[in-house]
Amino acid sequence: MTATIDTPVTRTTAPVRFHQVGKTFGQGDKAVVALEQVDLAVAAGEFTTLVGASGCGKTTLLNLVAGLDRPTSGRIELDTSRPAVVFQEAALMPWLTAAGNVELPLRMAGVGKAARRAKAAELLELVRLAGLGDKRPHELSGGMRQRVALARALASTTDNTGSGAGKPSLLLMDEPFSALDAITRDVLQGELLRIWRATGTAILFVTHDVREAVRLGQRVVLLSSRPGRVVREWEVDGLSGAAENTAIEEINAALRKVISSHAAA
């Protein structure tokens, strides 16, 4: 079931591929090495989850993929339409309606009004918010706002116009459900799996929660404590029952090990 970095899995197309990527913030005595020699690829349509200790560089890694920051060493190969990010907080534009928020990336990409309206309506239906497109963010619950954020990200990454046309889509998710109550989180995890299957987008999903990582991911990638490196991967696609619990226990044990080895350093 397990594969280590020494035996990487060969995949065909990859919306994103890291080659020995490093990221250091600051210089000299104040330098913080966030990531070191990261090799990682996400295949088209694949759901990959990334776990690691607090501060190990998970958000930094997503920011590099999203183009919000640049690596200090190594190389990132992107073969995707615009990667889109869903954050822990929905970060919606408060003055726009739900539909207006979903339309925003399409508007910025120059998509015409009628086409954007149609796409926003389709995506709001996909996230089960049909009929709520005219609500503003403050009129929606936290779970609903995350659904709008997901629809907006899908609008961005699955837009088939412009330079990304025909390329595999990639959704980056940075602990998107961690601020929600347990029941809403459980519902949204199920919804995300349904939407992933319906759209075929690749997803790179960061979480602290190993149970969530195993439930959602086809593959779980563990980063070491800072500096973050890929230390181990688990193929967890389709696991359920006892096999799923065994995987959760094994990954939790490995996570505890990287945390304690860091604490002892």
Ligand SMILES: Nc1ncnc2c1ncn2[C@@H]1O[C@H](COP(=O)(O)OP(=O)(O)OP(=O)(O)O)[C@@H](O)[C@H]1O
């Ligand atoms: N802009 C920045 N300038 C300086 N240091 C930074 C910057 N961004 C991140 N860091 C540092 O890089 C390291 C990795 O941060 P990052 O936010 O990527 O970790 P993380 O794994 O996402 O953490 P958490 O799980 O707690 O959200 C941390 O030590 C952090 O303090």
